[in-house]
Amino acid sequence: MFIRPVHVIKNGKRHAYWALVESYRTKRGPRQRTVAYLGQADKQGRLGLKQAATGAGRCYQRQLFDDIEPDWVQVDTKRIRVERCLDFGGPWLALWLLNRLGLDAQLVQLLPSGREEIPWSLMALVLVTGRFCDPSSELYIAEHFYKRTALYDLLGIAPEKVNDDRLYRALDHLLLHKTALEVYLKQRLGELFDLKYDLLLYDVTSTYFEGLANGNPLAQYGYSRDKRADCKQVCIALVVSREGMPFGYEVFAGNRADVTTVEQIVQTIEGRYGQADRIWVMDRGLVCEETIEYLKQGHRRYIVGTPKSMLKRYEQALLKDDWRQVHEGLQVKTCASPDGDEVFILCRSEARRMKEKAIHERFERRLEEGLKGIEQSCSVRKHKLVTIAKRVGRLLGRYSRASGLFKTDVVQERDGRARLVWEKVDAWRTWATLSEGCYLLRTNITDWNGEDLWKAYMQLTEAEAAFRIHKSDLRIRPIWHQRQERVEAHILVCFLAYVLWKMLGQLCRQSGLGDEPRRVLDELGRIRLVDVILPTRSGMEIRRRCVSQPTDHQAILLHQLGLHLPSYLPIAEEKMSDL
16 A cells, blocks of 8 residues: 545545545556545644653754743845755654664664764764765765765764774674664664564565775675666575564575575574474575475474476366466465475465566467578578577577467478478467466465465565665665675665565555555655854844754654654753954
């Protein structure tokens, strides 16, 4: 679900609302429907005046009123001006999330102050906030991001004290506490959102380097999910809960096969949190028979995908009409393994069937056109046998999803001319039509029904979504660092920013704002902090550091999340000068 801004005219007055919209699947494609409207509360409740006036609020949120007797002066309204317009909403929200999570206090405990001028814990907050609000390099944070935000007013670090060297050293100090941070976050997130961690979703992705990274043994050429096989990369293995909350991660060399990481990840998690009764969920690219055997030996439960070729064993089961409807367009059935220790779940998706059918038809058409072109070329010109065989091989490789439909042979005529002979295989088409939209899952959980097993496996989309957030919203790629320690620290900062992202998403879900924290962050990020200068009749200037008035839509979001936006921030040293 997501939110959409709505304006309504009532009695000649314009009102702002948020529509909570849900996407759902039908046989005719995805559709949307409005679930609820989130409207305006009364002004006092919306802006939190009562809470602020009575002292309610959290760290990094200044109170609305100060206990100061008013001093009346005359202001020259013609010379009122504003200065120092800074981004406030995004950093303020990030620091609020860090405080709610208790991560700011945990960083102080892990990174105690020493002889450094600026505490490393505060520099770590700058790194995480920058990655959450406007992800970029440490140099960009020092030269641009920090100076245009209100972090100086919120953290008290002067802009000239924030430089790339200090940020790099903060990365080095932060990396030393990776394990402690993961343990703390797992515990704290579980307390905040009542997470059980009974279902662990595991997946692997890669992110590439800009540069040679010759001094980094983890930077290797390998299978690139980013379609950048020309660049070195590292692999990132991530474990999340069924809600997508991070449980832990590890960094591997860029050329390491996915299936070889499972045993190390399982040992790491069990060594850190014990061997509890967890269920491991993995995609088919992460498992092999050796992996299955390893999980069985430790009496671990699992739900995994299987290779497409394994579906052929259950051809007779596909033909039987005993499917169970999970929801519109999806059916499942369970099949016991010969030894009875495992259960295989056959799944049939109508949307997936239509997609695969369209791919097969498109590839069949292109393959047939290509074969006819090669056949025509052989009749016009004299080609070598090897040349035609290579052309046919390249064509079949390009459209491999339909290559089994065609039986090809290159023969040599008496005059040395190569000739292509091809025909379609009806048996392949029959199997393709039967198996389109079908896939097979494998598990050693024998006391669940097929619907529950399928739903548990589909939670893997949360791990895939985590990688999308890391790569698109938090911009973990490309990596510009060259040293291994800095690369690992960069990934750790992205991991911490992802924790804030998921925490905001969970709060949005609890507040009825759907599952789109990106929209909430963008909307509240438009709130500014400005200095208002009031010239007085006496020749003095009064400077007030004010937070911009939230729009109607922003006020609704603040109210729903229970956030109380300050009206102004006190200035450390009130600057008043004579004209």
